[in-house]
Amino acid sequence: MARLLPPESASIGEVSLQVGVAVATLERWRSDALSKPARERAWTAAARFDAVLTTAAMDEASRSAWCREKGVYPQELESWRVSATQALAEPDEARASPMQTQSDRRRIKELERELRRKEKALAEAAALLVLSKKVEAIFNRDHRGEDE
Numbered sequence: 657m658a659r660l661l662p663p664e665s666a667s668i669g670e671v672s673l674q675v676g677v678a679v680a681t682l683e684r685w686r687s688d689a690l691s692k693p694a695r696e697r698a699w700t701a702a703a704r705f706d707a708v709l710t711t712a713a714m715d716e717a718s719r720s721a722w723c724r725e726k727g728v729y730p731q732e733l734e735s736w737r738v739s740a741t742q743a744l745a746e747p748d749e750a751r752a753s754p755m756q757t758q759s760d761r762r763r764i765k766e767l768e769r770e771l772r773r774k775e776k777a778l779a780e781a782a783a784l785l786v787l788s789k790k791v792e793a794i795f796n797r798d799h800r801g802e803d804e
Contacts, residue, residue, distance in 0.1 A: 699728075704736045712737075 668686065672679045699707070707726070711719045711733060723730050
């Protein structure tokens with residue numbers, strides 16, 4: 657039985673059972689995907705990372721041969737490597753400090769409290785508006801009744 661492409665490499669039968677799609681449909685989808693030129697196939701993030709890991713220890717000739725086989729430009733592979741390196745290098749900079757997180761939580765609580773207060777005030781103002789319209793309607797009806 658045919659297997660899917662790496663990094664998943666599961667048999668089509670296994671995938672069919674997992675996702676509830678007929679084997680024939682999966683085989684048709686697979687052949688459609690493989691019939692496209694390699695340039696048009698989408699590389700998932702996991703597949704790109706796997707490609708970077710696979711080619712990391714290769715020399716230039718081996719890497720170029722791998723790229724030709726997989727339909728990937730060496731520049732594209734290099735950009736994937738740079739992206740992976742940046743993604744792994746930035747978590748400390750991107751992650752907020754505990755003090756910043758505590759400060760953010762405090763600010764969120766203040767804003768939520770203020771929002772609740774304003775919502776209550778708005779509901780009260782709406783209720784007063786409705787009541788004032790009802791009172792006005794009642795008195796206008798009474799005045800019209802006295803004029804007649």
